[in-house]
Amino acid sequence: MTKYFTLFLIFVCFAANAQIQITVIDAKTQNPLNNVLVRPETGKAQITNTSGILAFSGSEDKNFTFFKSGYEAFSAKFGAGEHIVKLIEKSFNLSEVTVTAFESERPLLEQSAAIAVVSEQDFSRFNETSIVNSFNTKPGIRIEERAPASYRISIRGSSLRSPFGVRNVKVYWNEVPFTSPDGTTALNLLDLSNIRNAEVIKGPSGSIYGAGNGGVINLYSPANPIGGRISADFMVGDFGMTRYKLGLSQQVGNGGFEASFVSQKADGYREHAAMDRQVFQLGGFFSVSDKQEIRTQLLISDLNYQIPGALNADQLAEDPTQARPGSVNQNSSISQQSVFASLGHLYRFSPKIKNSTTLYLNTNDFENPFILDYKKELGFGFGGRTKFTFDGKLAGKDLRIIAGGEYQTSITDAQNFGNVNGVADTVRFADKLRATQGFLFQQAEWDLMENFMLTFALSENFSSLEIDRQINASGGQTGLQERKFDPIVVPRFALNYQFNDYSGAYGSISSGFSPPTIDEVRTNEGSLNLDLEAEKGVNYEVGYRIGKGKLNLDLTAFYFKLEQTITTYTNSQGVVLFRNAGYTDQKGIEAAIDYALIRNGVTFIRDLKIGTAFTGNYFKFKDYQKKDNDFSGNDLTGVSPNTLVTRLDLRTKPGVYLNLTHQFVDEIPLNDANTVYQDAYNLVNMRFGWARSFAGKWELEAFAGVDNLLDESYSLGNDLNPFGGRYYQPAPTRNWYGGVKVAFLY
Structure with missing residues (x-):
């Protein structure tokens, strides 16, 4: 009887001290990541320390979501014990960047066209009042703003056809045609906050996207x-x-x-x-x-x-x-x-x-x-x-x-x-x-x-x-x-x-x-x-x-x-x-x-x-x-x-x-x-x-x-x-x- 009571006490102590310990590291360098926000499905969120470690009390399986600037968000379910989470940095290498140009989701290295990717990081390098500065850092692209919110876009070409407005460039927003059927685009109706990232196909692409020589x-x-x-x-x-x-x-x-x-x-x-x-x-x-x-x-x-x-x-x-x-x-x-x-x-x-x-x-x-x-x-x-x-x-x-x-x-x-x-x-x-x-x-x-x-x-x-x-x-x-x-x-x-x-x-x-x-x-x-x-x-x-x-x-x-x-x-x-x-x-x-x-x-x-x-x-x-x-x-x-x-x-x-x-x-x-x-x-x-x-x-x-x-x-x-x-x-x-x-x- 004493033996069973002892085992019971050990079990109670273990349950009382059970915890879910998580170590967060960089998927490539294996270095620990601090200041990672980890949010459980119930309870208070925490951030990792300088060693990339944090712990949650309890033994029941929980869903956790991990956030860190510059890294892809990640979600997983963990129970009691020690766990390692590897976060993937948002793509920097062209070999890692995946784009959906020409309706085919492939790594950029496999795309047979000149494609520029404009990311959130590109937008946040400037004042975020317009798309002009971020797009103009990419080769072959020039956006003009003759007055606030008055845009012209030139992809590999001239603005000869555009004394005002956006023409000869096809624009899609979330896979929906945003360019009107008459060939004009009211791009200034969008705020930069309505755009997470952009893919720019340079040159004629009518094989998939219809009319337009500009891109x-x-x-x-x-x-x-x-x-x-x-x-x-x-x-x-x-x-x-x-x-x-x-x-x-x-x-x-x-x-x-x-x-x-x-x-x-x-x-x-x-x-x-x-x-x-x-x-x-x-x-x-x-x-x-x-x-x-x-x-x-x-x-x-x-x-x-x-x-x-x-x-x-x-x-x-x-x-x-x-x-x-x-x-x-x-x-x-x-x-x-x-x-x-x-x-x-x-x-x-x-x-x-x-x-x-x-x-x-x-x-x-x-x-x-x-x-x-x-x-x-x-x-x-x-x-x-x-x-x-x-x-x-x-x-x-x-x-x-x-x-x-x-x-x-x-x-x-x-x-x-x-x-x-x-x-x-x-x-x-x-x-x-x-x-x-x-x-x-x-x-x-x-x-x-x-x-x-x-x-x-x-x-x-x-x-x-x-x-x-x-x-x-x-x-x-x-x-x-x-x-x-x-x-x-x-x-x-x-x-x-x-x-x-x-x-x-x-x-x-x-x-x-x-x-x-x-x-x-x-x-x-x-x-x-x-x-x-x-x-x-x-x-x-x-x-x-x-x-x-x-x-x-x-x-x-x-x-x-x-x-x-x-x-x-x-x-x-x-x-x-x-x-x-x-x-x-x-x-x-x-x-x-x-x-x-x-x-x-x-x-x-x-x-x-x-x-x-x-x-x-x-x-x-x-x-x-x-x-x-x-x-x-x-x-x-x-x-x-x-x-x-x-x-x-x-x-x-x-x-x-x-x-x-x-x-x-x-x-x-x-x-x-x-x-x-x-x-x-x-x-x-x-x-x-x-x-x-x-x-x-x-x-x-x-x-x-x-x-x-x-x-x-x-x-x-x-x-x-x-x-x-x-x-x-x-x-x-x-x-x-x-x-x-x-x-x-x-």
Whole structure:
């Protein structure tokens, strides 16, 4: 009896002292990780000590979730005893980065195309008010912001077709077409908080994504929530800039939801350059079963910004902060309210076959008083995209087949009025507009032999524009006019060879086409240019990548021949018009090198990384005659031949960090005749701050930064071929910002 009583006492003591001990280490270096937030499914969260160790009382199995900045989140179930958890650092090596470009999720080294990845770390290196600075650190990509929230995007090319807005680039948001079927993209409706990361495919990619020679940008929202998190950000800066964000994410079963509200305002560097934007986003992810997942998105955006307009050389020298004469009196500005809702469904028929389908609906209320007129548009659109993926074998080798389709349509009531002191006057002309585009796509990826993959893809595309003129105050033609573009097949052929686990090369030949947008066919003075032809191009490309240890190297060379190039000119009334201009010859090289001098160090300096990105764009007009002027052989308008970006990132053990960026942009021709150039400039941006976690539940960051540290005079986006020499849109001088971020985990 005494023996059993003794055993009982031992069992009680053991149960009372039972605990779950966890040691957290880096998966590669095996070094212990301190300040890792570990949250059990019940009870209080803790953080690891300097040895990477923590303990929870009890012996019952529990689910634990592990969080640390710079590492992938991890969840697992543990019972009593000692356990080791290995956290994986968020990918730095190209050999570890996985992207979903061309609808095929593969490591970047296996992708047969030039693809740039813009991550959360890239966004947080700058002031987080826009995507401009982070995207511009990547070779071959240039985003311009002529006024706050007024974007233009150029991927391997010129902004000739984009006197305003985003054109000739296809944008997807969470696999949903965000580019309208008329070819324009209201990218400024998104706040940076609505984007977790981005993948940019450079060059024609119509084999999978339809119309567009410029490239494709795939944007993705924050990842599925793990646990619960409430956050608040606040930032202020020069020129009246204020920004705040409220966020909530909550795990629900195997899914969850995320909601955020962001308000951003600024007075602007120039007169009449204020902006005001509020964005609400609600996203949901639901794992219905092992076979089905559902994702929903709702975006409500209210954007208002003023347009100061371009200046000529004399006005620029007199006062670069002034607005173009007439902009203030006519209240040149844009007001846009939009709702965008989508529903996505993933179904796995078997381990080899799955389908992903997304549907969307959007509304748009657009108002644009301008110096010359006053435009109002009210419209809605809908569409969807579906794809089937099959993973199997052919001749004993891996074969992946992707097939699907996309369809979009939009209907818009558009009215153009006279503008009297910023107020809409008598209607000049009014139209009912409809734009439709769709395509079917197929792609096969076959491993011909070990480390050698062949890709063949094509799409069959159709598009049309309808303009039903209801009112024409000038007495011109009314009624329906339509332009249907001939169906076009766009192929892509690529080869990829892996030399080993950390290096590979690829080559590709791809076609692309880009029909004119409604804004190019239907201009502000009321004319309809239905004879404008679609641009067509062929791109030849080779690339080489290395991703090993502390080094990343990505080299690309390409040759792109574009026919029926759409260019701009301005009439005597200042209206921008469009025409086809023969063809252009575009040769380029792109190089990106990143090196981690210190990575996951255990001393005072934890991480020290440097990187550089070079873009060489040597683009020429090959056949361009305009009246009596022959511009053949001239440099392509709006393109800098050489751009060099250098980055330095430092993170210390106490949580202090520094991000420094230098960008050199070579001189840019501003007219087709190459008689006017923007001078070369050097742009230096810096951000520094301190970030830590406390008590297992709180995250705190304080930061400050400076843009244009050297106080350069430059334009981040010029007007091309303008009337009256109005080329220049001066960018802000040296300016400071600072803010705080607070998050509570529960």
